[in-house]
Amino acid sequence: RALKRQFQLDDDVLGDLTVEVIKAQRLAVDEDGEVLVWTGILAGAGRSPAPAPEPVRAPHAYTPPHLAEKILTSRSALAGERKQVTVLFADLKGSMELLADRDPEEARKLLDPVLEHMMEAVHRYEGTVNQVMGDGIMALFGAPLAHEDHAVRACYAALRMQESVKRYAEEVHRVEGIPLQIRVGVNSGEVVVRSIGSDLRMDYTAVGQTTHLAARMEQMALPGSILVTSETLALAEGYVEVKPLGPRPVKGLEGPIEVYEVTGAATVRSRLHAAAARGLTRFVGRERELDQLRQALERARAGPGQVVAG
Numbered sequence: 001r002a003l004k005r006q007f008q009l010d011d012d013v014l015g016d017l018t019v020e021v022i023k024a025q026r027l028a029v030d031e032d033g034e035v036l037v038w039t040g041i042l043a044g045a046g047r048s049p050a051p052a053p054e055p056v057r058a059p060h061a062y063t064p065p066h067l068a069e070k071i072l073t074s075r076s077a078l079a080g081e082r083k084q085v086t087v088l089f090a091d092l093k094g095s096m097e098l099l100a101d102r103d104p105e106e107a108r109k110l111l112d113p114v115l116e117h118m119m120e121a122v123h124r125y126e127g128t129v130n131q132v133m134g135d136g137i138m139a140l141f142g143a144p145l146a147h148e149d150h151a152v153r154a155c156y157a158a159l160r161m162q163e164s165v166k167r168y169a170e171e172v173h174r175v176e177g178i179p180l181q182i183r184v185g186v187n188s189g190e191v192v193v194r195s196i197g198s199d200l201r202m203d204y205t206a207v208g209q210t211t212h213l214a215a216r217m218e219q220m221a222l223p224g225s226i227l228v229t230s231e232t233l234a235l236a237e238g239y240v241e242v243k244p245l246g247p248r249p250v251k252g253l254e255g256p257i258e259v260y261e262v263t264g265a266a267t268v269r270s271r272l273h274a275a276a277a278r279g280l281t282r283f284v285g286r287e288r289e290l291d292q293l294r295q296a297l298e299r300a301r302a303g304p305g306q307v308v309a310g
Helices: 002-007 011-025 065-078 104-124 150-176 210-220 230-236 271-278 287-302
Strands: 082-092 128-132 136-141 182-196 202-206 226-229 240-248 257-265
Touching: 082 104, 082 150, 082 210, 104 128, 104 136, 104 150, 136 150, 136 210, 150 182, 150 226, 150 230, 150 240, 150 257, 182 210, 182 230, 210 226, 210 257, 226 230, 230 257
Parallel strands: 182 226
Antiparallel strands: 082 136, 082 182, 128 136, 182 202, 226 257, 240 257
């Protein structure tokens, strides 16, 4: 935040600078050398801990008690597990430029409700906020609380935070004349959970481009939009409405990837309905069974009740 004000950096430039600085010190990296979390120590024997620039709230400070209890109950079973998760990044685009002329405390009063709306949406769908980064958050769905529909939950959370922040922004714009909009990026992949502390901090290693792509989706998203990768769409297809944006180049990858904008929630709420919306496959070699079902249906229509078991 101080760098943004002093050198007039935009969000994308600051994001790249942050990655490069921390990678140079190798403070917290995954298998591909990308930043995951600030560990507070420098790599290498005999080197002193790096001083934290400002106090960072631990997850237990903003995690609802009922979710915290679930996490602490299941944490011992997670250690060393390889988990499929969905990663969500969200931030307020251009926050420093919008609030540059305001007193820091006054600016904080405008920004904090945005963060609260973001976190409320994550917690509503039982995701966990594992980083709060000034004007944005990073959240995980599928770990430490396991959910098979983690990608769907992440997309629903993204839609909810866009909707709630929009309502808040309308009031701020009416009173303060400041336009507030957030951008959200989502990607699905694997992480290896190493440990979960009593303060709910999760130590993990991302597999491949899991966190990198989620962060890049956020940086590519226009204010007010939600971008997801094909990996997330494959898990959430049928549950959300999307607009294909075509192949887009992504910094750090050799070739472009398919990107989609989530525009709303679909009407389906079950796997069967979602599969039906995509198109069910035909039965093969089940003519006799289908005929029995048709006969049972006709008898039921005629009056006698029928029970069919498989």
